[in-house]
Amino acid sequence: MLQRVTRSTIIDAPIDRVWAVLRDFNSHDQWHDVVDQSRIEGDESSAQVGCVRSFSLKDGNRIREQLLTLDDRQYKSTYCIVEATVPLERYVATVTLKPVTDGNRTFWHWESTFASPPGRERELHDMVAQGVYEAGFENLRRHLRSGGDLHAPGASHAVPMPTALPVATRCVTVRAYGEADQLVAGDAEVAAPADHEVRIRQRAIGVNFIDVYLRRGWIPPMLGPGGTPGMEAAGSVLDVGTGVTGWMPGDRVAYLGPAPGAYCGVRNVPADWLVRLPATVDDDTAAALLLKGLTADYLLRDLGRVQRGTRLLVHAAAGGVGLLVCAWARRLGAIVIGTVSSEQKALLARAHGCETVIVTRDYRFADAVQRHCGGADVVIDGLGDTAFDENLAALALCGHWISLGQASGALRKVDPELLLHKSLSFSRPVVFHYVATRAALAERAQRLWDALADGTLKRPPIERHSLEAAAQAHERLESRRTSGALVLLA
Ligand SMILES: NC(=O)c1ccc[n+]([C@@H]2O[C@H](COP(=O)([O-])OP(=O)(O)OC[C@H]3O[C@@H](n4cnc5c(N)ncnc54)[C@H](OP(=O)(O)O)[C@@H]3O)[C@@H](O)[C@H]2O)c1
Numbered sequence: 001m002l003q004r005v006t007r008s009t010i011i012d013a014p015i016d017r018v019w020a021v022l023r024d025f026n027s028h029d030q031w032h033d034v035v036d037q038s039r040i041e042g043d044e045s046s047a048q049v050g051c052v053r054s055f056s057l058k059d060g061n062r063i064r065e066q067l068l069t070l071d072d073r074q075y076k077s078t079y080c081i082v083e084a085t086v087p088l089e090r091y092v093a094t095v096t097l098k099p100v101t102d103g104n105r106t107f108w109h110w111e112s113t114f115a116s117p118p119g120r121e122r123e124l125h126d127m128v129a130q131g132v133y134e135a136g137f138e139n140l141r142r143h144l145r146s147g148g149d150l151h152a153p154g155a156s157h158a159v160p161m162p163t164a165l166p167v168a169t170r171c172v173t174v175r176a177y178g179e180a181d182q183l184v185a186g187d188a189e190v191a192a193p194a195d196h197e198v199r200i201r202q203r204a205i206g207v208n209f210i211d212v213y214l215r216r217g218w219i220p221p222m223l224g225p226g227g228t229p230g231m232e233a234a235g236s237v238l239d240v241g242t243g244v245t246g247w248m249p250g251d252r253v254a255y256l257g258p259a260p261g262a263y264c265g266v267r268n269v270p271a272d273w274l275v276r277l278p279a280t281v282d283d284d285t286a287a288a289l290l291l292k293g294l295t296a297d298y299l300l301r302d303l304g305r306v307q308r309g310t311r312l313l314v315h316a317a318a319g320g321v322g323l324l325v326c327a328w329a330r331r332l333g334a335i336v337i338g339t340v341s342s343e344q345k346a347l348l349a350r351a352h353g354c355e356t357v358i359v360t361r362d363y364r365f366a367d368a369v370q371r372h373c374g375g376a377d378v379v380i381d382g383l384g385d386t387a388f389d390e391n392l393a394a395l396a397l398c399g400h401w402i403s404l405g406q407a408s409g410a411l412r413k414v415d416p417e418l419l420l421h422k423s424l425s426f427s428r429p430v431v432f433h434y435v436a437t438r439a440a441l442a443e444r445a446q447r448l449w450d451a452l453a454d455g456t457l458k459r460p461p462i463e464r465h466s467l468e469a470a471a472q473a474h475e476r477l478e479s480r481r482t483s484g485a486l487v488l489l490a
Pocket of ligand 1: 209292339405407408480
């Protein structure tokens, strides 16, 4: 009969730091007292499912174990004994980590099932429960306290110090400017972080419409053929370069920055781009919200000066930026009117605070806006050229047209004479200029997390694609069939 052993504990360290040690199938001789030596057989890496490790234990026993599963998203691995001098038969074990929500700590669950020879059940149960699992908990705590994981030789995933080796990853590049199928995934190596840089293991990458412009070749100075798009991601710090203060391996972070390159599993970025993630915000939500939420923040608070009674027209009101702008503007007391292209999107926009929704696929909205409220004080326009004339017609006297994007086509030059007729103003902002200092970034990010926590912003729908399927994500975004945000999972 099989018996089961389960043990759990809380480790006082961030989950990514704990996982960096435990996911390494060849690390036990560095931290577990019962293991004398560990080596991976053949030429395989310790992260290769199917690899076999050979342990010699300090009591003279030998065990060969095989890695069966390794899941970096679920923080879970499974392994089994294939051969041992201790009579643990059909032994299969699982290690699972979960973040502890109140603080940067980790819940670690370790369990196994196995058969043992008659009469030795109790002895072997206690050996696994106490000698392996409970002792392992204590040994790992000691290892982390001493910083042993930071200096472990050959610990490629275990937060190396500045002398660290390159890390292999997957990366998406634009083969040549063009359609979505020009996005291709390939292998890449990420060097150790340079001075003032942080190397990040990315788990969720935000997809933004600017990624499409870059892929199409609309902004060549920002991205040439062969380059990697992507302006934001969330994950955890792998290691830091010299001169970096305030960030530790294992810290959960997200970033946005003016240089593309986020479509990959591991990336170096300047430490100044980072924001710390609250425990309540998971990686997917952070990647879905950071760039878009900070955009909503500067649009409403600084550029649009939206307040009670402001008549606000929001295009693509059910989109990634649109839903956040609607919800936040409504909380500020604005009169929120949105345009969307389908009834389904209208429902969603309404649920996120857009009081009046105009459903139009062909960019006809000015009459409806004028009829509804006498014109818009502020237009938040990511549509671009196709909505050019209608935007001018929809604005009230002294209105402000904020052109933040061009999903429908590149905006033609704006003739100042066109603004004269109604004393209009025109802005062409870029989010990165509004988070150009650490203080501005930290302040805006804090407002975003607060707005999420107090219910001002609802979590938007998130459409998830794998990093390998970046092309498919772009096709979806360009098809006008998405609502909310898209993220790539690395
Ligand atoms: N300047 C900045 O700081 C900044 C920062 C972030 C985003 N942006 C801009 O804000 C806009 C929204 O970005 P997002 O990432 O949140 O995208 P999104 O709004 O989720 O997706 C774009 C939406 O635009 C609408 N659209 C209208 N005509 C389109 C067309 N021909 N092709 C594709 N979409 C069309 C669609 O909504 P309907 O079908 O409902 O019309 C579509 O869902 C973009 O223009 C982006 O460049 C600017």
